[in-house]
Amino acid sequence: MKAGPEAALYAHYAARLRPPPEVTEIPEARGSAAEVRRREAAGLLATLPEDAVAIALDLGGEAPDSEAFARLIARAEEAGKQPFFLIGGAEGLDPSVTTRARHVIALGPMTWPHFLVRGMLAEQLYRAQAIRAGHPYHRAWRP
Numbered sequence: 001m002k003a004g005p006e007a008a009l010y011a012h013y014a015a016r017l018r019p020p021p022e023v024t025e026i027p028e029a030r031g032s033a034a035e036v037r038r039r040e041a042a043g044l045l046a047t048l049p050e051d052a053v054a055i056a057l058d059l060g061g062e063a064p065d066s067e068a069f070a071r072l073i074a075r076a077e078e079a080g081k082q083p084f085f086l087i088g089g090a091e092g093l094d095p096s097v098t099t100r101a102r103h104v105i106a107l108g109p110m111t112w113p114h115f116l117v118r119g120m121l122a123e124q125l126y127r128a129q130a131i132r133a134g135h136p137y138h139r140a141w142r143p
Protein backbone atom coordinates (compact mmCIF):
# COMPACT_ATOMS: atom_id res chain seq x y z
CA MET A 1 0.00 0.00 0.00
CA LYS A 2 1.40 3.41 -0.97
CA ALA A 3 1.63 6.20 1.59
CA GLY A 4 -1.66 8.07 1.72
CA PRO A 5 -4.84 8.39 3.77
CA GLU A 6 -5.71 4.66 3.54
CA ALA A 7 -2.27 3.66 4.78
CA ALA A 8 -2.52 6.23 7.57
CA LEU A 9 -5.94 4.90 8.61
CA TYR A 10 -4.60 1.36 8.83
CA ALA A 11 -1.44 2.47 10.68
CA HIS A 12 -3.49 4.47 13.20
CA TYR A 13 -5.41 1.40 14.40
CA ALA A 14 -2.75 -1.24 13.77
CA ALA A 15 -0.41 0.61 16.15
CA ARG A 16 -2.96 0.04 18.93
CA LEU A 17 -3.39 -3.70 18.37
CA ARG A 18 -1.77 -6.34 20.60
CA PRO A 19 -0.25 -8.45 19.25
CA PRO A 20 0.63 -6.16 16.34
CA PRO A 21 -0.88 -7.40 13.07
CA GLU A 22 1.25 -8.53 10.14
CA VAL A 23 0.22 -7.84 6.57
CA THR A 24 1.13 -9.92 3.54
CA GLU A 25 0.29 -8.32 0.21
CA ILE A 26 -0.25 -10.54 -2.81
CA PRO A 27 0.91 -9.03 -6.12
CA GLU A 28 -1.99 -7.91 -8.29
CA ALA A 29 -2.67 -10.64 -10.87
CA ARG A 30 -3.43 -10.09 -14.57
CA GLY A 31 -5.90 -11.74 -16.93
CA SER A 32 -9.67 -12.06 -17.07
CA ALA A 33 -11.58 -11.33 -13.86
CA ALA A 34 -11.87 -15.06 -13.14
CA GLU A 35 -8.16 -15.61 -13.81
CA VAL A 36 -7.25 -12.69 -11.55
CA ARG A 37 -9.40 -14.13 -8.75
CA ARG A 38 -7.89 -17.62 -9.21
CA ARG A 39 -4.28 -16.39 -9.31
CA GLU A 40 -4.73 -14.09 -6.35
CA ALA A 41 -6.47 -16.92 -4.47
CA ALA A 42 -3.45 -19.16 -5.00
CA GLY A 43 -1.24 -16.43 -3.50
CA LEU A 44 -3.57 -15.82 -0.58
CA LEU A 45 -4.05 -19.49 0.26
CA ALA A 46 -0.29 -20.10 0.10
CA THR A 47 0.17 -17.67 3.02
CA LEU A 48 -2.04 -19.75 5.34
CA PRO A 49 -0.64 -22.33 7.72
CA GLU A 50 -2.61 -25.57 7.40
CA ASP A 51 -4.48 -25.14 10.69
CA ALA A 52 -5.01 -21.38 10.39
CA VAL A 53 -8.33 -19.85 11.35
CA ALA A 54 -9.02 -17.99 8.10
CA ILE A 55 -11.62 -15.24 8.02
CA ALA A 56 -12.56 -13.96 4.57
CA LEU A 57 -13.88 -10.43 4.04
CA ASP A 58 -16.53 -10.74 1.37
CA LEU A 59 -19.79 -9.07 0.44
CA GLY A 60 -21.54 -12.45 0.51
CA GLY A 61 -20.71 -13.04 4.16
CA GLU A 62 -22.60 -12.55 7.36
CA ALA A 63 -22.44 -9.13 8.98
CA PRO A 64 -21.84 -9.66 12.71
CA ASP A 65 -22.14 -6.75 15.10
CA SER A 66 -18.97 -5.62 16.86
CA GLU A 67 -19.67 -7.69 20.00
CA ALA A 68 -20.18 -10.88 17.94
CA PHE A 69 -17.01 -10.08 15.98
CA ALA A 70 -15.13 -9.67 19.29
CA ARG A 71 -16.43 -13.07 20.47
CA LEU A 72 -15.33 -14.68 17.20
CA ILE A 73 -11.78 -13.34 17.61
CA ALA A 74 -11.76 -14.37 21.27
CA ARG A 75 -12.74 -17.95 20.39
CA ALA A 76 -9.90 -18.23 17.88
CA GLU A 77 -7.35 -16.81 20.31
CA GLU A 78 -8.58 -18.97 23.19
CA ALA A 79 -7.97 -21.96 20.91
CA GLY A 80 -4.38 -20.70 20.62
CA LYS A 81 -4.74 -19.39 17.07
CA GLN A 82 -4.23 -15.95 15.62
CA PRO A 83 -6.86 -15.36 12.95
CA PHE A 84 -5.81 -14.70 9.34
CA PHE A 85 -8.00 -12.20 7.50
CA LEU A 86 -8.28 -12.49 3.73
CA ILE A 87 -9.20 -9.40 1.70
CA GLY A 88 -9.76 -9.57 -2.05
CA GLY A 89 -8.44 -7.31 -4.77
CA ALA A 90 -10.40 -5.31 -7.34
CA GLU A 91 -12.06 -8.48 -8.72
CA GLY A 92 -12.98 -9.86 -5.31
CA LEU A 93 -12.27 -13.26 -3.74
CA ASP A 94 -12.32 -16.56 -5.59
CA PRO A 95 -14.76 -19.14 -4.15
CA SER A 96 -11.76 -21.32 -3.20
CA VAL A 97 -10.90 -18.65 -0.62
CA THR A 98 -14.36 -18.31 0.90
CA THR A 99 -14.67 -22.12 0.97
CA ARG A 100 -11.37 -22.41 2.85
CA ALA A 101 -12.35 -19.70 5.34
CA ARG A 102 -13.89 -20.68 8.65
CA HIS A 103 -15.87 -17.44 8.67
CA VAL A 104 -16.94 -15.16 5.84
CA ILE A 105 -17.69 -11.67 7.05
CA ALA A 106 -19.22 -8.63 5.36
CA LEU A 107 -18.75 -5.08 6.57
CA GLY A 108 -22.27 -4.29 5.43
CA PRO A 109 -23.81 -4.49 1.94
CA MET A 110 -21.80 -1.68 0.31
CA THR A 111 -18.66 -2.38 -1.73
CA TRP A 112 -15.51 -0.75 -0.36
CA PRO A 113 -12.05 -0.49 -1.92
CA HIS A 114 -9.73 -3.12 -0.43
CA PHE A 115 -7.27 -0.55 0.93
CA LEU A 116 -10.09 1.03 2.92
CA VAL A 117 -11.29 -2.40 4.06
CA ARG A 118 -7.85 -3.01 5.60
CA GLY A 119 -8.21 0.12 7.76
CA MET A 120 -11.85 -0.64 8.59
CA LEU A 121 -10.90 -4.15 9.66
CA ALA A 122 -8.07 -2.79 11.84
CA GLU A 123 -10.58 -0.46 13.50
CA GLN A 124 -12.94 -3.35 14.23
CA LEU A 125 -10.06 -5.40 15.62
CA TYR A 126 -9.19 -2.49 17.89
CA ARG A 127 -12.85 -2.20 18.90
CA ALA A 128 -12.95 -5.95 19.58
CA GLN A 129 -9.85 -5.55 21.77
CA ALA A 130 -11.57 -2.69 23.63
CA ILE A 131 -14.77 -4.74 24.09
CA ARG A 132 -12.82 -7.65 25.52
CA ALA A 133 -10.87 -5.36 27.87
CA GLY A 134 -13.99 -3.44 28.98
CA HIS A 135 -12.35 -0.28 27.62
CA PRO A 136 -14.72 2.69 27.12
CA TYR A 137 -13.66 3.13 23.46
CA HIS A 138 -16.67 0.95 22.63
CA ARG A 139 -19.67 2.74 24.06
CA ALA A 140 -22.30 0.04 23.83
CA TRP A 141 -25.67 1.36 24.94
CA ARG A 142 -28.36 -0.03 22.64
CA PRO A 143 -30.48 -2.77 24.22
Ligand SMILES: C[S@@+](CC[C@H](N)C(=O)[O-])C[C@H]1O[C@@H](n2cnc3c(N)ncnc32)[C@H](O)[C@@H]1O
Nearest residue numbers: 057058087088089092093106107110111112114
Ligand atom coordinates in the same frame (compact mmCIF):
# COMPACT_ATOMS: atom_id res chain seq x y z
C1 LIG B 1 -13.31 -3.68 -4.43
S1 LIG B 1 -13.76 -5.05 -3.43
C2 LIG B 1 -14.12 -6.30 -4.64
C3 LIG B 1 -15.43 -6.13 -5.29
C4 LIG B 1 -15.84 -7.35 -6.07
N1 LIG B 1 -16.60 -6.90 -7.22
C5 LIG B 1 -16.69 -8.27 -5.20
O1 LIG B 1 -17.91 -8.34 -5.42
O2 LIG B 1 -16.16 -8.90 -4.28
C6 LIG B 1 -12.22 -5.65 -2.83
C7 LIG B 1 -12.31 -6.48 -1.59
O3 LIG B 1 -12.65 -5.67 -0.48
C8 LIG B 1 -13.39 -6.42 0.45
N2 LIG B 1 -14.70 -5.77 0.62
C9 LIG B 1 -15.21 -4.73 -0.06
N3 LIG B 1 -16.41 -4.38 0.43
C10 LIG B 1 -16.66 -5.24 1.44
C11 LIG B 1 -17.74 -5.40 2.37
N4 LIG B 1 -18.83 -4.62 2.35
N5 LIG B 1 -17.65 -6.38 3.29
C12 LIG B 1 -16.56 -7.19 3.35
N6 LIG B 1 -15.51 -7.09 2.50
C13 LIG B 1 -15.57 -6.11 1.58
C14 LIG B 1 -13.52 -7.84 -0.09
O4 LIG B 1 -12.48 -8.65 0.43
C15 LIG B 1 -13.33 -7.60 -1.57
O5 LIG B 1 -12.88 -8.75 -2.22
